[in-house]
Amino acid sequence: MQPIDEWLRKLLLLPPAASSMARPIDRLHFSVISVTMLGATLLVLMGGYYCVRYRRRRPRGPSETRPAAPTPPLWAELGLVGFLFTLFVAWWAVGFKQYIGLAQAPRDALDVYVTAKQWMWKFSYPDGSQTIDELFVPVGRPVRLILTSRDVIHSLYVPSFRLKQDAVPGRYTSLWFTATALGRQPIYCAEYCGTDHSRMSGSVVVLSAEDYSRWLAQPGTRRAGEGNAGTRDAELRTEGERVAARHGCLRCHTVDGSPHLGPSFAGLYGADIPLANAEHVTADVAYLTESMMDPALKVHAGFEPVMPSYAGYLNPPEVSALVEFIKSLKDVPGQSAREHGVPAASAVTLPPPAGSIGRPPGEPLALPSEPGHASEQGFAAPGRELMPLPRAPRETLEQKLGDGGAP
Amino acid sequence: MIAVKLEPEPMALPPDYLHAKQGPMSWLTTTDHKRIALMFYGAVLVMFLLGGVFALLFRTELLSPRRDIMDATTYNKLFTWHGIVMVWLFLIPSIPNIFGNFILPLQLGARDLAFPRLNLASFYVYLVGATIVLSGLFAGGTDTGWTFYMPYSENTPVTLFPVVFGIFVVGISSIFTGLNFIATVHMLRAEGMTWRRLPLFTWSIYATSIILVLATPVLGLSLILVGLDHVFHLGVFDPATGGDPVLFQHLFWFYSHPAVYIMILPAMGVISEVVPTFAHRRPSSYAAIALSSLGIAFGGFLAWGHHMFVAGISTLDAGVFGIFSMFVAVFSAIKVFTWVATLYRGDIVFSTPLLYFFGFLFLFVFGGMTGVAVATQSLDVHWHDTYFIVAHFHFIMVGGSLTSFLAAAHYWFPKMFGRLYSERVGLLAASLVFMGFVLTFLPQFLLGNAGMPRRYYSYPAEYQWLHVLSTGGSYLLGSAVLLALGNLALALAYGARSEQNPWEARTFEWLSPSPPPEHNFESPPVIDREPYAFDLSEEQIRARAFPG
Numbered sequence: 001m002q003p004i005d006e007w008l009r010k011l012l013l014l015p016p017a018a019s020s021m022a023r024p025i026d027r028l029h030f031s032v033i034s035v036t037m038l039g040a041t042l043l044v045l046m047g048g049y050y051c052v053r054y055r056r057r058r059p060r061g062p063s064e065t066r067p068a069a070p071t072p073p074l075w076a077e078l079g080l081v082g083f084l085f086t087l088f089v090a091w092w093a094v095g096f097k098q099y100i101g102l103a104q105a106p107r108d109a110l111d112v113y114v115t116a117k118q119w120m121w122k123f124s125y126p127d128g129s130q131t132i133d134e135l136f137v138p139v140g141r142p143v144r145l146i147l148t149s150r151d152v153i154h155s156l157y158v159p160s161f162r163l164k165q166d167a168v169p170g171r172y173t174s175l176w177f178t179a180t181a182l183g184r185q186p187i188y189c190a191e192y193c194g195t196d197h198s199r200m201s202g203s204v205v206v207l208s209a210e211d212y213s214r215w216l217a218q219p220g221t222r223r224a225g226e227g228n229a230g231t232r233d234a235e236l237r238t239e240g241e242r243v244a245a246r247h248g249c250l251r252c253h254t255v256d257g258s259p260h261l262g263p264s265f266a267g268l269y270g271a272d273i274p275l276a277n278a279e280h281v282t283a284d285v286a287y288l289t290e291s292m293m294d295p296a297l298k299v300h301a302g303f304e305p306v307m308p309s310y311a312g313y314l315n316p317p318e319v320s321a322l323v324e325f326i327k328s329l330k331d332v333p334g335q336s337a338r339e340h341g342v343p344a345a346s347a348v349t350l351p352p353p354a355g356s357i358g359r360p361p362g363e364p365l366a367l368p369s370e371p372g373h374a375s376e377q378g379f380a381a382p383g384r385e386l387m388p389l390p391r392a393p394r395e396t397l398e399q400k401l402g403d404g405g406a407p
Numbered sequence: 408m409i410a411v412k413l414e415p416e417p418m419a420l421p422p423d424y425l426h427a428k429q430g431p432m433s434w435l436t437t438t439d440h441k442r443i444a445l446m447f448y449g450a451v452l453v454m455f456l457l458g459g460v461f462a463l464l465f466r467t468e469l470l471s472p473r474r475d476i477m478d479a480t481t482y483n484k485l486f487t488w489h490g491i492v493m494v495w496l497f498l499i500p501s502i503p504n505i506f507g508n509f510i511l512p513l514q515l516g517a518r519d520l521a522f523p524r525l526n527l528a529s530f531y532v533y534l535v536g537a538t539i540v541l542s543g544l545f546a547g548g549t550d551t552g553w554t555f556y557m558p559y560s561e562n563t564p565v566t567l568f569p570v571v572f573g574i575f576v577v578g579i580s581s582i583f584t585g586l587n588f589i590a591t592v593h594m595l596r597a598e599g600m601t602w603r604r605l606p607l608f609t610w611s612i613y614a615t616s617i618i619l620v621l622a623t624p625v626l627g628l629s630l631i632l633v634g635l636d637h638v639f640h641l642g643v644f645d646p647a648t649g650g651d652p653v654l655f656q657h658l659f660w661f662y663s664h665p666a667v668y669i670m671i672l673p674a675m676g677v678i679s680e681v682v683p684t685f686a687h688r689r690p691s692s693y694a695a696i697a698l699s700s701l702g703i704a705f706g707g708f709l710a711w712g713h714h715m716f717v718a719g720i721s722t723l724d725a726g727v728f729g730i731f732s733m734f735v736a737v738f739s740a741i742k743v744f745t746w747v748a749t750l751y752r753g754d755i756v757f758s759t760p761l762l763y764f765f766g767f768l769f770l771f772v773f774g775g776m777t778g779v780a781v782a783t784q785s786l787d788v789h790w791h792d793t794y795f796i797v798a799h800f801h802f803i804m805v806g807g808s809l810t811s812f813l814a815a816a817h818y819w820f821p822k823m824f825g826r827l828y829s830e831r832v833g834l835l836a837a838s839l840v841f842m843g844f845v846l847t848f849l850p851q852f853l854l855g856n857a858g859m860p861r862r863y864y865s866y867p868a869e870y871q872w873l874h875v876l877s878t879g880g881s882y883l884l885g886s887a888v889l890l891a892l893g894n895l896a897l898a899l900a901y902g903a904r905s906e907q908n909p910w911e912a913r914t915f916e917w918l919s920p921s922p923p924p925e926h927n928f929e930s931p932p933v934i935d936r937e938p939y940a941f942d943l944s945e946e947q948i949r950a951r952a953f954p955g
Contacts, residue, residue: 098785
């Protein structure tokens with residue numbers, strides 16, 4: 001970093017930049033702040049100068065007239081306004097471009113799920129391990145955090161990364177970063193969340209690649225401090241199994257890897273899912289949640305789009321429990337992640353008219369997934385769809401299944 | 408009718424509005440816009456002092472990261488109370504309901520507002536609403552922050568409904584006042600008062616009234632839904648019962664962002680009077696100031712999403728909200744340039760209201776420039792919900808409103824009470840208010856840069872020196888405000904008698920005696936000139952306004 005940047009950073013008391021995005025953001029920051037502060041100072045000085053230069057030097061009588069004051073020419077006014085407008089729009093354009101960059105995680109980003117609750121952070125890693133209030137990440141590698149909240153809105157804030165994202169109950173938001181400096185950086189909760197808001201802090205621990213793999217290999221270490229979260233997840237798994245049974249999930253999705261109407265839950269979590277439109281998606285929390293709420297959006301290749309939406313039928317705790325249950329089956333043997341989901345030739349094939357079940361007539365179309373904004377739009381969908389909408393009742397599906405001869 | 412004269416008058420005039428009728432009932436049942444303005448003055452000042460005391464209490468707690476004088480829950484309640492009282496019970500009603508009420512009919516050459524009884528109702532509705540809010544705060548102790556974000560507001564164990572209901576009631580008072588002002592500007596302009604001859608303060612109050620009428624219902628209804636969610640778990644905003652918390656943020660800021668302009672547009676109106684009057688020249692561009700008021704009023708409705716850049720809204724939405732925020736910044740900059748250009752080649756008399764204008768200029772320009780910075784999305788990600796934002800909106804919105812509120816209190820003091828305050832004390836208080844303000848909030852910009860989130864009861868020790876500076880500044884600010892108000896209070900009783908037009912102003916409110924008689928003008932004035940005709944002499948403007 002250039003010395004002037006470093007000098008400005010210290011002058012403004014900004015913490016050292018520790019992520020790949022922090023430096024370009026800081027550079028924009030410095031240019032905006034220096035120009036605006038300079039302009040503001042000039043303007044105030046100009047006003048002060050006029051007050052001295054044009055002060056009244058002798059009293060005036062009640063019948064005294066004075067010549068009308070000059071009016072600045074129109075071109076000067078318009079020119080000034082045009083200049084300001086151009087300047088502001090230029091800053092906006094650079095800022096917006098960076099903001100878009102903040103919203104788009106690289107495809108190879110390491111996913112970490114963040115669950116906020118009053119007043120702690122839980123970080124869940126792809127291998128199933130969890131930490132509380134401490135986020136361990138490797139240096140130099142993009143990490144995507146997928147956030148939600150169990151109770152009220154929180155906001156994950158890492159000042160030295162110049163990053164912040166609200167964790168909203170009932171929906172998923174995300175942010176990503178590439179840490180550039182080893183060490184420990186503070187995490188704060190930035191959205192007011194009640195009595196201990198100011199104590200809801202944590203830290204990002206940035207490890208070298210070797211230290212990170214060593215850390216991954218030490219389950220004892222990383223589960224330290226997990227406290228009752230483990231117990232809570234075990235309860236959630238049990239609850240998830242009950243939810244799956246109660247809502248009829250298991251009529252179509254097996255838990256032992258055997259093929260059926262829908263992809264088996266076994267080995268599903270974390271698997272690479274081929275979609276009907278030839279794209280691929282990772283079966284993460286976001287995808288699983290989205291598929292419960294809007295199953296027709298990203299249909300697993302090789303399966304018919306027969307699943308109805310469960311928006312309005314599953315409440316958020318049930319959804320979390322189900323996801324936890326599916327997660328617990330990720331290592332169930334009997335089927336590799338690649339094979340699962342391709343139904344056997346003998347599997348029952350339903351010939352439903354397109355849209356008759358998966359998307360009943362009259363139902364409003366779900367939000368189209370915007371390319372490039374999937375991390376926001378896609379994850380936001382469950383939350384948005386939580387308002388009960390008129391849907392095809394579940395019985396319709398069951399009747400259909402009955403007609404189709406399913407067990 | 409033989410009026411009993413209590414005060415010696417230089418000429419045979421009807422008694423002024425303060426003495427036209429006697430007894431408490433003549434005040435409580437008055438429909439005179441000037442008396443209602445004074446009653447608002449008293450009520451709003453009580454709220455202002457109350458909100459200030461809350462702020463000083465929690466600033467004291469923040470002197471150290473540890474517990475000093477209160478626990479975390481009390482701290483959370485106090486910043487909530489400070490926000491609610493200052494925003495809804497002080498800033499929003501302050502300039503429109505006091506000075507707008509008093510001055511607007513006079514500037515139009517009207518006898519009163521269009522609906523005098525509605526005006527009185529507005530005062531009582533405000534009083535009832537404020538009482539409900541305050542009793543709700545003291546009885547239940549709301550700790551949600553003034554923004555009532557869901558679902559925290561649904562789950563908080565404290566009582567919430569009276570507070571949000573009280574704010575709803577206060578909102579009705581705002582709507583009454585807004586309607587009244589709009590109708591008055593349209594219907595009760597004096598003969599010859601065309602739209603291009605409206606004084607700029609009236610223009611800004613008119614623009615404010617449009618926002619009041621359009622935005623307040625959304626706030627009122629949203630807050631009622633929050634209250635119902637809290638009591639009955641309706642499930643409008645809480646995801647646990649199927650609602651959407653981000654929807655609440657949209658509805659809340661759809662009002663509360665324009666509400667920023669409800670506070671700052673009247674302030675700009677005051678400044679637009681003070682600068683030409685003390686520079687003794689016409690504004691360098693009347694049209695720029697008047698039209699930019701309307702531009703801010705409408706543009707301000709399209710910028711609310713910049714409060715939500717990290718709330719999980721779509722990237723495209725954020726971009727659109729960002730650029731509309733820049734539009735508003737351009738309109739505000741036009742005003743600032745016009746004020747400064749008005750000083751150019753003026754005949755400037757330096758006095759207390761003009762010193763407040765300099766405080767305003769500094770706070771508004773620096774606050775506004777940081778506003779451009781936070782409207783730049785990628786920068787806002789770092790600053791959002793930190794002390795930088797707190798400092799930004801206190802500079803631009805509170806600093807702007809407070810300095811111009813005090814400017815108006817001094818500028819129109821002779822008009823309202825017929826007396827002069829001590830100029831030396833006034834200048835001293837204005838300087839101290841400015842220094843206190845900067846000392847309170849400049850450290851907060853740096854705190855925000857350093858990464859200190861707002862609404863924190865305790866904080867990392869390295870932030871302490873900045874908090875100590877800020878708290879020191881807040882004590883200075885509090886004392887300076889008391890000094891300014893005390894100076895005015897003393898002048899009520901001991902101030903020298905003022906002439907009718909002590910500042911040699913040219914706007915039309917100074918055509919009536921100071922203080923004005925009950926019906927404002929002895930005979931209706933005729934307006935045949937622009938409002939800032941400083942090329943005419945004092946005698947000429949009187950002769951032309953009252954021919955014959």
